[in-house]
Amino acid sequence: xxxxxxxxxxxPAPTWNRLRMNESRVAVAVPTDxxxxxxxxQGSVCLNKQQIPRIPGKNCCGCAQMATCPVNGIDFASMxxxxxxxxxxxxxxxxxxLVADAGKSTAAVTLRxxxxxxxxxxxxxxxxxxxxxxxxxxxxxxxxxxxxxxVQTKIAAAKDAKVKLVQVxxxxxxxxxxxxxGADLAADARFEVLQLQLGGAQxxxxxxxxxxxxxxSFDAAIAYxxxxxxxxDMNFIANHYGKKTDCNMTADGVLQQGAFKIYxxxxxxxxxxxxxxxxxxxxxxxxxxxVVNQSIPxxxxxxxxxxxxxxxxxxxLDEDLLFYMMSRGFSESDAIDMMAKAKIEGICRRIEDEETxxxxxxxxxxxxxx
Amino acid sequence: xxxxxxxxxxxxxxxxxxNEDKDAYRIEEGLTRDIVEQISREKHDPEWMREFRLKxxxxxxxxxxxxxxxxxxxxxxxxxxTYVRPNTKMQGKWEDVPDDIKDTFERLGIPQAEQTSxxxxxxxxxSELVYHNVRKEVEEQGVVYTDMESALNGPxxxxxxxxxxxxxxxxxxxxxxxxxxxxxxxxxVYVPKGVKVAIPLQSYFRLNAKGAGQFEHTxxxxxxxxxxxxxxxxxxxxxxxANLHAGCVELFIAKNAKLRYSxxxxxxxxxxxxxxxxxxxxxGGTIEWVSGSFGSHVSYLYPMSVLNGEGxxxxxxGVTFAGHGQNLDTGCKVVHNAPHTTSLVNTRSISKSGxxxxxxxxxxxxxxxxxxxxxxxxxxxxxxxxxxSDTIPAIDVRTADADIGHEAKIGRISDDAVFYLMxxxxxxxxxxxMIVSGFADNVSKELPLEYAxxxxxxxxxxxxxxxx
Numbered sequence: 001x002x003x004x005x006x007x008x009x010x011x012p013a014p015t016w017n018r019l020r021m022n023e024s025r026v027a028v029a030v031p032t033d034x035x036x037x038x039x040x041x042q043g044s045v046c047l048n049k050q051q052i053p054r055i056p057g058k059n060c061c062g063c064a065q066m067a068t069c070p071v072n073g074i075d076f077a078s079m080x081x082x083x084x085x086x087x088x089x090x091x092x093x094x095x096x097x098l099v100a101d102a103g104k105s106t107a108a109v110t111l112r113x114x115x116x117x118x119x120x121x122x123x124x125x126x127x128x129x130x131x132x133x134x135x136x137x138x139x140x141x142x143x144x145x146x147x148x149x150x151v152q153t154k155i156a157a158a159k160d161a162k163v164k165l166v167q168v169x170x171x172x173x174x175x176x177x178x179x180x181x182g183a184d185l186a187a188d189a190r191f192e193v194l195q196l197q198l199g200g201a202q203x204x205x206x207x208x209x210x211x212x213x214x215x216x217s218f219d220a221a222i223a224y225x226x227x228x229x230x231x232x233d234m235n236f237i238a239n240h241y242g243k244k245t246d247c248n249m250t251a252d253g254v255l256q257q258g259a260f261k262i263y264x265x266x267x268x269x270x271x272x273x274x275x276x277x278x279x280x281x282x283x284x285x286x287x288x289x290x291v292v293n294q295s296i297p298x299x300x301x302x303x304x305x306x307x308x309x310x311x312x313x314x315x316x317l318d319e320d321l322l323f324y325m326m327s328r329g330f331s332e333s334d335a336i337d338m339m340a341k342a343k344i345e346g347i348c349r350r351i352e353d354e355e356t357x358x359x360x361x362x363x364x365x366x367x368x369x370x
Numbered sequence: 371x372x373x374x375x376x377x378x379x380x381x382x383x384x385x386x387x388x389n390e391d392k393d394a395y396r397i398e399e400g401l402t403r404d405i406v407e408q409i410s411r412e413k414h415d416p417e418w419m420r421e422f423r424l425k426x427x428x429x430x431x432x433x434x435x436x437x438x439x440x441x442x443x444x445x446x447x448x449x450x451x452t453y454v455r456p457n458t459k460m461q462g463k464w465e466d467v468p469d470d471i472k473d474t475f476e477r478l479g480i481p482q483a484e485q486t487s488x489x490x491x492x493x494x495x496x497s498e499l500v501y502h503n504v505r506k507e508v509e510e511q512g513v514v515y516t517d518m519e520s521a522l523n524g525p526x527x528x529x530x531x532x533x534x535x536x537x538x539x540x541x542x543x544x545x546x547x548x549x550x551x552x553x554x555x556x557x558x559v560y561v562p563k564g565v566k567v568a569i570p571l572q573s574y575f576r577l578n579a580k581g582a583g584q585f586e587h588t589x590x591x592x593x594x595x596x597x598x599x600x601x602x603x604x605x606x607x608x609x610x611x612a613n614l615h616a617g618c619v620e621l622f623i624a625k626n627a628k629l630r631y632s633x634x635x636x637x638x639x640x641x642x643x644x645x646x647x648x649x650x651x652x653x654g655g656t657i658e659w660v661s662g663s664f665g666s667h668v669s670y671l672y673p674m675s676v677l678n679g680e681g682x683x684x685x686x687x688g689v690t691f692a693g694h695g696q697n698l699d700t701g702c703k704v705v706h707n708a709p710h711t712t713s714l715v716n717t718r719s720i721s722k723s724g725x726x727x728x729x730x731x732x733x734x735x736x737x738x739x740x741x742x743x744x745x746x747x748x749x750x751x752x753x754x755x756x757x758x759s760d761t762i763p764a765i766d767v768r769t770a771d772a773d774i775g776h777e778a779k780i781g782r783i784s785d786d787a788v789f790y791l792m793x794x795x796x797x798x799x800x801x802x803x804m805i806v807s808g809f810a811d812n813v814s815k816e817l818p819l820e821y822a823x824x825x826x827x828x829x830x831x832x833x834x835x836x837x838x
Binding site: 300 | 437438730732734737750752753754755757758759760761762763764765766767768769770771772773774775776777778779780781782
């Protein structure tokens with residue numbers, strides 16, 4: 001089967017080529033299978049699986065008129081994403097479209113992959129003014145399965161809309177996972193993304209948010225547990241256009257057993273984003289000597305009246321902490337397992353769905369005991 | 371929205387004066403094999419150096435331009451004169467230096483500084499050293515401080531051959547190759563084992579010729595247990611055509627030796643400053659970089675420390691001030707390649723009047739660097755919203771036994787701080803200048819007093835006439 005060579009996760013401002021951080025190249029299979037997502041909805045959100053013709057300038061109707069709604073004014077196709085424009089080479093993919101009306105609602109989207117499946121799915125989320133939507137996305141397969149799980153998620157959040165996207169990746173040990181997210185936020189809209197990257201062999205993950213409207217905010221938190229020579233390749237971008245916009249990005253992870261990780265995180269204060277604030281934090285716990293950790297946190301700024309901060313801490317487990325735990329009767333390996341799990345649990349605490357949390361816990365129990 | 375008042379930068383007459391170069395020898399413009407061979411003949415190179423130059427030219431021609439930094443489209447090598455020799459030989463006394471050149475260095479305060487606070491001075495004018503002198507007591511300690519040409523043909527020729535462009539090979543990047551092909555001038559320093567040079571040596575580089583390039587090579591070897599502070603200064607008058615500086619600094623710091631390398635860079639704002647600086651630090655050795663970047667139209671400058679011996683240490687303290695028409699891409703690189711190595715990076719960037727400053731760094735920790743520690747802190751200050759400030763720090767860690775920290779901040783001058791100072795009777799302009807000077811004090815407090823004063827004057831000069 002022929003592969004497609006993609007350049008993904010490009011840094012918005014490149015640096016020395018010899019560091020090999022400017023972008024990543026990945027050879028992916030042509031998607032051949034249809035992975036039918038299981039979707040469960042609650043509250044004022046509805047699903048349109050049809051290909052909706054895009055007629056610029058026309059607004060999409062809400063859930064009540066969905067059956068007869070022929071038009072959509074949001075240009076999801078040209079909405080930029082974290083992994084970049086070359087994802088378009090994967091084709092149309094299996095597409096679903098969620099529309100959330102004002103009020104609270106939740107959507108659970110489960111993508112369960114069989115062995116050898118190579119799928120590309122697209123999810124478009126349209127959050128209407130005043131909507132509060134939480135979307136749980138779970139990618140799952142058997143532990144030994146291999147294949148490709150490519151998923152692109154695009155979010156258009158209207159004024160005052162709040163979208164919380166929870167993505168939990170529990171794929172088999174030989175899976176290639178492409179997780180590509182793009183969001184555009186109108187005034188006072190909020191987008192929160194929580195990600196747990198736990199399975200798979202090669203994980204390429206990009207999240208890009210355009211803080212277009214004044215007062216919009218973006219909060220991203222990712223935790224990962226890299227092991228078994230995994231490659232975890234990330235690109236987070238927050239583009240501040242609106243005034244008094246705010247972003248917060250945290251990445252927290254553990255690396256061992258030959259894992260490779262690169263975290264690219266960019267806060268870009270565009271001219272005109274007066275009063276904007278941005279924070280980025282990264283902590284990486286290195287548990288074996290054969291790992292590679294690359295981090296490149298960018299702050300780009302063409303506006304005076306902004307505040308941007310970045311902090312990174314990379315290293316082994318604090319020896320005093322380890323000593324303390326061992327003095328309380330834990331073995332060294334138990335103490336290390338506990339600290340590694342704590343990184344994941346930090347995200348789990350923010351997931352307001354017991355079923356998803358339990359799934360993660362069960363998965364993690366298996367991993368830690370491997 | 372806050373009201374802003376903007377006034378153009380004042381002129382930089384302290385540095386922005388020029389002499390006619392009618393008596394100077396100028397090689398023709400451009401970069402060809404003939405020109406490189408001509409430079410080699412002019413400089414009486416040994417054969418290995420002639421071959422090295424030609425090989426470097428080949429590498430230059432094959433190496434693509436960088437794709438990641440500020441634009442250097444305005445630099446056309448066909449218009450650059452790579453060698454301009456002033457009409458004098460190198461002198462050991464200022465009174466023997468021709469009047470116009472001596473006057474230049476006097477206006478820059480070099481002879482005065484030599485008398486009061488330096489152990490030796492090298493003064494380069496265009497492509498060649500015009501003055502070199504070292505205090506007798508320092509010479510008696512066995513310290514060698516001479517121009518590169520004398521070193522290349524003198525008793526230290528073998529030492530030069532052994533080290534020349536070994537740390538920055540011509541294959542490193544396009545302008546390292548250019549340097550290898552057309553280098554001229556610069557200083558050679560050797561500090562013998564255990565010798566501690568109490569007061570600094572200084573080289574000052576003045577590029578006077580219009581449309582010329584300066585390609586000086588500085589090679590410093592600090593032997594086991596020795597200690598040196600080396601100061602480098604540079605300036606040029608402003609022309610309406612591009613000038614180029616592609617110098618190269620190679621520093622070898624032996625076991626338990628220490629070198630502090632301080633630079634106040636104040637090239638004119640038509641200068642493309644594409645300079646390469648690198649230090650190799652052996653066991654227990656220390657390199658301290660102190661760097662102030664104020665001038666140039668475009669700058670690519672990232673002093674690199676290769677910590678190759680156990681317990682080697684590097685510190686980089688830098689300030690970059692980018693004003694109107696400037697795109698200054700500065701920072702540093704550190705490679706931890708041995709156990710228990712440590713590095714500390716502390717920088718400040720200031721952008722004003724449409725200037726662009728970029729802090730770019732890399733900290734690489736190899737698998738050999740067990741128990742390595744590194745801390746990087748960079749802060750940027752935006753003085754208006756027509757300027758730009760970017761921070762691009764890269765970290766690559768390949769061992770579990772490392773402790774790496776990084777923090778970056780970007781922001782503006784606090785209105786509260788300005789208001790407080792104004793309430794104490796200080797004008798707004800003065801208050802802002804004070805705050806910016808304070809912001810840059812990480813560098814000024816590391817410099818000898820008279821250089822700290824010069825740096826603060828430069829900041830004041832840049833800040834004058836600018837409110838908001």
